[in-house]
Amino acid sequence: MPHALITGASRGIGRAIALELARRGYNLLLAARSADQLEALAAEVKQQHGVEAQVLAADLAAPGAAARLAEWANVQTTELAVLVNTAGYGLWGRFEELPLAQQQNMLQLNMLLPTELTHHLVAQLRRQPKAYILNVASTAAYQAVPTLTLYAASKAFLLTFSRGLRYELRDSPVSVTCLSPGATTTDFADRAGMSAGLQEKAAKLSMTPAEVARAGVEAMLAGEAEVIPGALNRISAKLTSFVPKAMTEKIAAGIYEKHLK
Template identity: 70%
Template sequence: MYALVTGASRGIGRALALLLARRGYDLLLVARSEDQLTALAQEIGTTHQRQAHVLALDLAAPGAAETVAAWARQQTDQLAVLVNNAGYGLWGRFETLSLAEQQNMLQLNMALPVALTHLLLPALHQVPRAYVLNVASTAAYQAVPSLALYAASKAFLLSFSRGLRYELKATNVSVTCLSPGATTTSFADRAGMGAELQATANKVSMTPEAVAEAAVAGLLAGEAEVVPGVLNKVSAGLTSFVPKGIVEKIAAGIYEKYL
């Protein structure tokens, strides 16, 4: 059986790929960096004795989902896991951030997982048991000033995951949404966050490996949502009870003061 992981070259995607290999899956690895993908594939082969095929591709480019789906079908007819992990954030006020870059982020965070899931569901239905893991964020549970579109894109992914999960409940495909909090990855650098904000996030960050362990356990158990870490579970849960205005004020106090 194969697992396809987008954004597999680093961070949570890399950790998920390694853990799935350890669980006995062969891998289809997709990201922009061919060197990092090749190194990961070699590690998977050496450490876990699993096959790993790589596709270096800009996943925000037009037609990327179709390219990935066609490539995946060429590699195997035993696709059992789809991990939609590719994505990034942009930190700053909506009106001052580049519109083009924000649209690029929305393409990667929302349009790509929707298209890829739609294109690969027929393949997933061909195996006895299959899984879709959509990687969102604890930002999906609230509006976040200065990460407004990023949080909105992850809220979309969470809602899409839950709706699709219900539609597929009588089938062989289980859908899970992973919503990690701060994680020791390159997210903050890519988002353009300053050193002070990065230092604050690092105080409560989880490792990609710990996030991946929780994600794969929840995925294979058929859970609807996985929020790794006690602090993240509590903060995500509180957003259902605390008035939205207060939640937004707290989030703004964390992120906007460093702008």
């Protein structure tokens, strides 16, 4: 049976994508930091969907993590048909005030891990009758976002990487899709260090991880290049193509900067 490898699978959108793929009959390879959460998810998909699930608990931002994860995946299966790069997080604050080491760790997880892991595994994906890569970016990929400056930049990288790789693989069995959700009911805001006021504002517009996962997996299997779940999110991202960049940056700053202490 085909297998799907999902990074960042222990929580949020990654976990929801794992459940969605299990529902569709994929065996799962689950990777994240938390062993307990991964084991619980593996047990859940086995019980509810009758699929197999193997887990690897590891710090995916550590040097060499992508190579070790790829080696583990290759040992688990020769039928890797889906790679989902979900692992990542954000940091909220002014660039010059956030610790550099924390920002480097975020960039490692958001950009270098999916880049390296894809490079290690694309040959195996090519050997399948049909295979997919799903990269999880953000609506922040479509514009600069002051106080989320490097996070938005890292997601813009992932979007551009996805589109370029998709074109390079156009004559292969591998299809590449980029999923760019907006506000979602996960622990992203807590981990990013956002204020309660900002979290309350985002919660009013949030989608559930299950809704985002369903849209992403459906778009991936349909061979779409990009998917932005939610009509309001799609409109907002589209408007950035027509509104002057200085204006979108000012609007974003007005939302995020005023909540900084």
